Amino acid sequence: MSRLSRTLVFLLFLAPYVFSLIVAQGRMALPAGFLGLVQSSFLQAALSALFAVTLGILTGVGLLGLPQRLRRSTEAAVLVGSFVPSIAWVLMWMVLLPNVRGVTAIVILHAVSSAGLIASAVVRKVRTRWAGSLELAMVEGAPRGLMWRRGLLPLLRSDLVTYLLTIFASSLSSFSIPLLMGGAEAWTFEIAIHQAVRIHSAWDQVAALTLWQWITLTVLLFVSRSRVPLRAGAIDHRESRAVEKYGWKPLVLLGVMPVASVLIVLLSSALRGVQQLETAGLLIDGGELGAVVLVSIFVAHLGGLLTAATTLFFALSRPSETERRLLSSYVAPSAVITGLMLLLVGMGSVSALADALRISFGCALVFAPVLWRMRWHVELSTLERQVEVAEIFGASAQMIAWRILWPQLRPLFYWTWGVATFWAFGDYAIGAVAASRPITLALLSRALLESYRLEAAAILIGLGLFLGFLSYLFFSNRGERNVGRKVS
Template identity: 30%
Template sequence: MFLLTQFQPNAVPDLGELWWAFKNTFIQAMLSAVASLVLGIWASFGILNFSHSKSRMRLILEVLCLVPNFLPPLFILISILNFVDPFPMGVIGIALVHTVMNFGLVAVLFTSIVENKTGGVAELSLVEGASRWQFVTRGLLPMLKKDLWLLGLFIFVVCFGSFSVPLIVGGGKGTTIEVLIYEKIRLSSDWGGAVVLALLQSMFIFGLSIIVSRGKGSLASRYANLTLLRTRTGIGVIVAVSLMYLTGYIQGLVAGFGMLSTLYEYQSALIWSFVGSVAIGMAVGILCYVGLMAIAFCWPKPWFDKFLNGYVAPSTSLACFSLLILSPNEGIYPYLKIPIALMLLSLNGLFRMGWDSELRALENQTNIAYAMGASPLQIFQEIMFPQISGKAGVLAGIGAVWACGDFAVSRILAHRDLSIAMMTETLMSSYRLNQATVLSLLIILAGIICFALCIGGSRVLRRKFTS
């Protein structure tokens, strides 16, 4: 809405160009969602070999599943580009990267759904002598078709609005709407056309988000004996995908260390870029911490809860270009605008990573306090803050790690390379993948520093306000 007040479209968008970008975006998102569901369901059958939720082996498998989704996309891109040679640039390449990033999340979520919602049907099928294939096709999938639809739709929406992955591996034949918006402004300065594209994309994603927020899966029953679904090949899928991106990253490191002398020309820039990565990461961590606390202060309000569960994220290009025109893009301004944009793009993901359940666990305490006449500020300071500050610090640390590995947002809002991630992306774009892999080690170091500072800072604040 803000951009529409600033730039009026002068003509109807090129329908051929719009259809071409929309088709690429839709196809890669659909392929990503379907492939993630298929691999994720298969992998979940491997996790179910360890029915006890506190099993060490199950914990290892779940961590392996979630690592690609939690890491900044830059690391998965580097690993897959090193491993898959030649890499299929375009729609297929985008879908491949998205599948590796999201299949593990599907596996962990689907495992939880199966354990809670198949109940006695699984045990009855086992007693009656049904085969695994019969139970999966006639029992499991029909029972959970609504949950699978919602899960697939969520992955589709996330991939539909992706920007960083198509920017690197899309190529000329895989241009998505996000990349087209970026190119219209950066290359042709067509702000009016870019605003129309962003508006259409946002409306499409918003419509899908409403469907996701209104959906309700099957009612939970109880944990059950799921012997029919246990298969060792599911473990093999998790191990194979993990070895793929780990092997690719190690290959890049080995080759990159052999070419380390070629990085000497970047010595002076490396120091300032590393400081820039830590500064941006910490700024995002602080903003995410404040944002999570603001959500907690406004809790509980039914409309607010519904909004947060239905809202996915704004278009990356839309959010960044809105901030781009608010102030000059030189000096200290990029260091202010980049953290704000990353906070806007990350906060909802952090909310879904356990912040909502953390707040719901305190509802009984807050309701009692309200009944006894306590004010909202008093409830937040004395009841909620001491119990949620630690969790907020962990989530803010995750947001800071994502920020240390960001290059897409920074590429729009920065006039030069301000961080190690941007330098790494520059090397990747110039086909110096091995050197980029070595340089990415500094991103890990910056992320560890920011994560530790966020956790430590949250503990200090908790002690200060509770002493």
């Protein structure tokens, strides 16, 4: 049964690749300038990953220096940066640094837009795994710099590799930022795939590029994973003052300032946006906007739940280390391919429900592997010893899953639900292809953008961010509430 479950999960993730091969009728051809594409995209992705992880760690150190209550809300605020649509980041960039373009702009924007997620993961890791060690270090009088250099950073090594690989993979498949900031050069595979589908309808190139990207990343991520062993301390959810001592508050500004700037730029013309919503007839009786808000909440939460459920389902099916690594190495193909494949769900039905389900399924397909790679893989590996002991004492698979794994993975489950919901609120890449009408806030804002109403679109994007932020806080707190519950 477990093997069947795991196979099903893998088949689910492989489906978009199979789809692109079927559409291409098995033919494959690499586009002209392929080597240049490989070179520029790998350079861009490597630099983006390096900068993002550096910024993420520094912001994380800043967050750790804040008192608990302030830390939680600031962490959520910093996290907003990872959910702001790319166009908002680009707008901010063009307002502040209009003359800086090319790979510099791409790398910095990738870094500032992903740093929040890394900072949040670092904070959680240090708090839940190393609080005890920090207490000991504080008693011993270890200074902050030494503790980070000799203690925390080496302990976080496997996580840092994970973050590097995660950002590397996402930067390779990034779209709007490299397209807007990179000029004519295809700085990512996603752009090359996009050009092949939309401009040339060259599915043989799509299949080749998709497969090449997947195999390269899988091999790269798989090999990197095997070279850096996963390690973490036992789960220790005590809230310790030592954590605060080893953080350094001022660094939090590194994460907060870009997010604040982007939000200021995004909502700087809110009044004009309200007028534009009015002229679009969306405020007349609030009916359409209200419905879109409700559908967005449904779609985002279902997407979040499916993402969390998929990762949990896979974790509880007791995958081997190789299988865990395989899922960690998985990178979803272009949103265009996933979106087109999802049209098969519901046999091409154009009903709103079919659209909603397609977007939610699509979000789960894209987000689950990312979040698995980011946190689940490491977390599950740290529980391996407990599972082995339980097995020696004759615990059944059911008992291991629900008495050992689930109670300890529950906070992660809720965190995943929260993060994926936050992301799903902002999705328009999958929705634009898979949905038949603008049923979500993100899709409606896109339609407004196409109708001269940028400020109105910004308001809807802001509303989506706010709702996503609330959902993230809700699930995050729900997970925290479960922290410290006794493991039966």
